[in-house]
Amino acid sequence: MVSAVAQRLSWIAVDWGSSNLRAWALDAQGEVLARATSPQGMLSLAPGDYEAALLDAIGGWLPDSGRVAVLVCGMAGARQGWREAAYLPLPARLDDLQRGAVSPPVCDPRLAVQLLPGLCQTREGAFDVMRGEETQLAGLVAHEPGFSGLVCLPGTHAKWARIERGVVPRFTTCITGELYGLLARHSLLKHSIGNDDPSVAGDREAFVAAVRQSHSAPGRYSAALFGLRAADLLDGELPSGAARGARLAARLSGLTIGLELAGLGSELDAEAPVTLIGDAGLCARYALALESLGHASRCLDGEAAVLAGLSLAQASRQA
Amino acid sequence: MVSAVAQRLSWIAVDWGSSNLRAWALDAQGEVLARATSPQGMLSLAPGDYEAALLDAIGGWLPDSGRVAVLVCGMAGARQGWREAAYLPLPARLDDLQRGAVSPPVCDPRLAVQLLPGLCQTREGAFDVMRGEETQLAGLVAHEPGFSGLVCLPGTHAKWARIERGVVPRFTTCITGELYGLLARHSLLKHSIGNDDPSVAGDREAFVAAVRQSHSAPGRYSAALFGLRAADLLDGELPSGAARGARLAARLSGLTIGLELAGLGSELDAEAPVTLIGDAGLCARYALALESLGHASRCLDGEAAVLAGLSLAQASRQA
Numbered sequence: 001m002v003s004a005v006a007q008r009l010s011w012i013a014v015d016w017g018s019s020n021l022r023a024w025a026l027d028a029q030g031e032v033l034a035r036a037t038s039p040q041g042m043l044s045l046a047p048g049d050y051e052a053a054l055l056d057a058i059g060g061w062l063p064d065s066g067r068v069a070v071l072v073c074g075m076a077g078a079r080q081g082w083r084e085a086a087y088l089p090l091p092a093r094l095d096d097l098q099r100g101a102v103s104p105p106v107c108d109p110r111l112a113v114q115l116l117p118g119l120c121q122t123r124e125g126a127f128d129v130m131r132g133e134e135t136q137l138a139g140l141v142a143h144e145p146g147f148s149g150l151v152c153l154p155g156t157h158a159k160w161a162r163i164e165r166g167v168v169p170r171f172t173t174c175i176t177g178e179l180y181g182l183l184a185r186h187s188l189l190k191h192s193i194g195n196d197d198p199s200v201a202g203d204r205e206a207f208v209a210a211v212r213q214s215h216s217a218p219g220r221y222s223a224a225l226f227g228l229r230a231a232d233l234l235d236g237e238l239p240s241g242a243a244r245g246a247r248l249a250a251r252l253s254g255l256t257i258g259l260e261l262a263g264l265g266s267e268l269d270a271e272a273p274v275t276l277i278g279d280a281g282l283c284a285r286y287a288l289a290l291e292s293l294g295h296a297s298r299c300l301d302g303e304a305a306v307l308a309g310l311s312l313a314q315a316s317r318q319a
Numbered sequence: 320m321v322s323a324v325a326q327r328l329s330w331i332a333v334d335w336g337s338s339n340l341r342a343w344a345l346d347a348q349g350e351v352l353a354r355a356t357s358p359q360g361m362l363s364l365a366p367g368d369y370e371a372a373l374l375d376a377i378g379g380w381l382p383d384s385g386r387v388a389v390l391v392c393g394m395a396g397a398r399q400g401w402r403e404a405a406y407l408p409l410p411a412r413l414d415d416l417q418r419g420a421v422s423p424p425v426c427d428p429r430l431a432v433q434l435l436p437g438l439c440q441t442r443e444g445a446f447d448v449m450r451g452e453e454t455q456l457a458g459l460v461a462h463e464p465g466f467s468g469l470v471c472l473p474g475t476h477a478k479w480a481r482i483e484r485g486v487v488p489r490f491t492t493c494i495t496g497e498l499y500g501l502l503a504r505h506s507l508l509k510h511s512i513g514n515d516d517p518s519v520a521g522d523r524e525a526f527v528a529a530v531r532q533s534h535s536a537p538g539r540y541s542a543a544l545f546g547l548r549a550a551d552l553l554d555g556e557l558p559s560g561a562a563r564g565a566r567l568a569a570r571l572s573g574l575t576i577g578l579e580l581a582g583l584g585s586e587l588d589a590e591a592p593v594t595l596i597g598d599a600g601l602c603a604r605y606a607l608a609l610e611s612l613g614h615a616s617r618c619l620d621g622e623a624a625v626l627a628g629l630s631l632a633q634a635s636r637q638a
Contacts, residue, residue: 120553127549157507157545173549174541175507182501188476188494219537219581222493226476230446230492234439262538 005033005061011069012058013310016076017132018043021053022303025061030311034061042075050082051106054113062110070113071314073306074132077102077115087120087129091169094138095145097309098316116313119168128173132306133159136277139308140300141166150267151275153302154282156181160264172267174260180253183225192232193252194245203243203250207285208292210254211261215293218262224255257289268295278302324352324380330388331377332629335395336451337361340372341622344380349630353380361394369401370425373432381429389432390633392625393451396421396434406439406448410488413457414464417632435632438487447492451625452478455596458627459619460485469586470594472621473601475500479583491586493579499572502544511551512571513564522562522569526604527611529573530580534612537581543574576608587614597621 010028014021019041025034040053054070062068077085083104088097100117118131133153141147146165153159156177162170184193214221228248231238238244261268268274273296276283283299290297329347333340338360344353359372373389381387396404402423407416419436437450452472460466465484472478475496481489503512533540547567550557557563580587587593592615595602602618609616 121549122553125546127546127553129549129552172542173545175545176541178506179541179544182505186501186505187497215538217582218540219534219578219584221537221540221582222495222498222575222579223491223582225498226492226494227444227446230440230448233448234441234446256541259538260541263536263540263542265538 003060006063008033009061009063009068011071011314012061013307013314014054014058014070014072014074014076015132015135015306015310016072016074016081017041018075021057022306023054023058024307024310025058026311032307036061042078042081045082047082050076050104051108051111054111055108066110067112068110069314069317070111071101071116071310071317072113073097073116073135073310073313077117078131081115083115085115085117087118087131088134090119090121090123090171091167092119092134093167094134094141094163094309095166095312096316097134097138098313101313101317114317116310119171121171123170126170126172128171130159130161130171130173133161134168135309135313136302136305137161137163137168137309138312139305139310140275140277142308142312149272149275150270151277152286152297153277154286155278158260160267162267172264174263176256176260180256183252183256184249187225188229189225189248189252192229192245192248194242194249203247204288206247207250207254208288210251211258211289211292214255214258215262218259221255221259225252228252228255253285254289257286261289261293268293273297275300277305322379325382327352328380328382328387330390330633331380332626332633333373333377333389333391333393333395334451334454334625334629335361335391335393335400337394338363340376341625342377343626343629344377345630351626355380361397361400364401366401369395369423370427370430373430374427384429386429386431388633388636389430390420390435390629390636391432392416392435392454392629392632396436397450400434402434404434404436406437406450407453409438409440409442409490410486411438411453412486413453413460413482413628414485414631415635416453416457416628417635420632420636433636435629438490440490442489445489445491447490449478449480449490449492452480453487454628454632455621455624456480456482456487456628457631458624458629459594459596461627461631468591468594469589470596471605472596473605474597477579479586481586491583493582495575495579499575502571502575503568506544507548508544508567508571511548511564511567513561513568522566523607525566526569526573527607529570530577530608530611533574533577534581537578540574540578544571547571547574572604573608576605580608580612587612592616594619596624 008027013024021038023036036057038057076082085102088100101114121128276299287297327346332343340357342355355376357376395401404421407419420433438453440447595618606616
């Protein structure tokens, strides 16, 4: 018996990252018929494992016969993934990612899989790469054709992309989330910092002060990190208990995001608001950091953006 | 039978850090009669373990009767050590550390142990602590009474101390060595960076360029870290094999030391050379970094400095 999804299925969108997979079943009008997630990300898969992992997640949506288009963005297209979809060089049009797509080998005759490429910046002294985030940027352009502005995708490796009329001329990656995690969980600060990720609500004032401190004196970042530990030993004004760890976590987060923002320099001087795309809590933290430095921003949902970007690429695949 | 050391023994100097212990047997003229080291550092000991660990290292030097002075600096005097020797507040005279010494409980009647204090800086916004390094600074003052200048003790937690006529008015700790280790061994860079610590000889040019890059744009530190990974993926000019990891390690070291030097700001503007105290290889790396920014320096041996500092404190204990 053919499932209700299979009867209306037009194509399947997949965001396949390092540590998980998210898939959407879509009808011809772009309506989401079903969603699936899987913990089988690129880091846990060998090239020969991808087709089975994909079928585990979406097999139930497929009709008994006929081929279904499956469009994939993210690390599945990395060199160490399913099959390499070579990076597109800059400047790159975001409504044309499809031109760099590749088809990995598949056995199931119902699957017509394509992997979207990432972007690379090969300018001497500013080497950079992204893979997955370009599709979120494409989602922004899908909703706002001809968009121009500065976009930030916060995360483990935060991406800052300049977009000019739908084209990416340059971008920068900061390892802000990774730095925070290493320092909070593996450095001398691990005994001082709370275990939870800091929330904006947690200690807004401490966070904002630390953003400003690091932004105005980025060279003092390394000293400020030791200062958190020394404050834990010496500062009688710190609260006790969980509030103490939360305050120090908010400061660590603020110092690290402030360093990131200091590095953007004139890229941030424009009067237009920054567009933040990603997890709502993390975007809110960045919005507060930007606000504390006098910059406006708006937040867009990361999952909606990647689906819109895959849909834009799928439309150009059909055109 | 009394050992040759015991016959001439006057006192025992001990540098007892987080991860090891170094001890020297000295005669009345300050000549070193014997040396001992032990891997039993503060991190591996509970308060009740210290006396036995000390006797393991120096028991063979003790005479059958009579009390021997044992003067200890370092983490053994921390709150979580043998017994807390409270930090001396700034400004602190380096020829008078002895006034903050405490005696831990001992059972062996031959031991008269004292633990030297560390230093703390409680100025709002600049909390800082040191424990062990103050004794190396005292060693410098022992050799050069009335010394004034900027002193750096490179390491996991690098200390930069201003000394004015033998007094410390301020200092700063940077977690440069810890940052390097976390990034080289636990971050996205672990697959790109060589396993060995970078040596100055390894890739002098890459190191110097990275110092200057980070010093001139400290806010770009986080982006420069991701840039090392992207260069490993994209830069056709990188050598292959072990030289590739060594070059990227030299860049990581240069970026991290350059960030540290950027944070010193006007502290570094004086015309006097910086005095580096510590491991010869690490001091040479800092000397090269300073030279690349136009600053002169000189290197002093760390072990000789700590012994000279303990000797100065022992002399004032007897006075």
